[in-house]
Amino acid sequence: MPLAAVIDDQVFCIHGGIPNIPGNLSEMEKIPCPLSNPEVESDVAWQVMWNDPIAPGDITESVIEELSQNNGFAYNTKRNTACVFNKKAFNNFLHKNGITHVVRAHEVKQSGFEVQQGGQLLTVFSSSHYCGGSNEAACILLHNHRIRAIRIDTS
Structure with missing residues (x-):
């Protein structure tokens, strides 16, 4: 299974988030x-x-400082691993990759x-009632350069 895919030369699909890469x-x-x-x-x-x-809710003065020093990336304290990224990092990633x-x-x-970042970032979770919760499931349909989020009725 691939770690990532680019669909229609425009849509970057991944599990987690954009990476902080120099190129x-x-x-x-x-x-x-x-x-x-x-x-x-x-x-x-x-x-x-x-x-x-x-x-x-996770933005503090120290996080703002770390984001400004690391091109919009900071340590992900919620997960105690990897990074969080802000809108600046996201927009830079889109621009330098032409997506x-x-x-x-x-x-x-x-x-x-x-839907986040002005409609350019979509988070989709396809498992309903995750760990006994009340969340719904969804999927994404990409067709003819259109992106649609589809909620799945799991009641």
């Missing part, structure tokens, strides 16, 4: 395969599995999906 997506071609221990073998692979967009959207999973969303 462009070609950096991902350097990830070893097979990858038995991503945390040790590839920081980029670990980031695409564990990075998250920063939640507004328009990022579709990701990794975080439970009550309605099954969430």
Whole structure:
């Protein structure tokens, strides 16, 4: 199973979040395969599995300082690993890679999906009632350069 995919040369699909890489997506071609221990073998692979967009409630003065010193990335204290990224990092990533959207999973969303960053970041969670919760499931349909989030009735 691939760590990431680009659909229609415009939509970057990953599990976690955008990686903090100096170059462009070609950096991902350097990830070893097979990858038995991503945390040790590839920081980029670990980031695409564990990075998250920063939640507004997690922004503190120290986080703002770290984000400003690291091109919009800071340590992910919620997960105690990888990074969070802000809008600046997200927009830079889109621009330098010539993509328009990022579709990701990794975080439970009550309605099954969430649209962020001005509609350019979509988080989709396809498992309903995760760990006994009340969340719904969703999926993403990409067709004819259109992106649609579809909620799945699991009642």
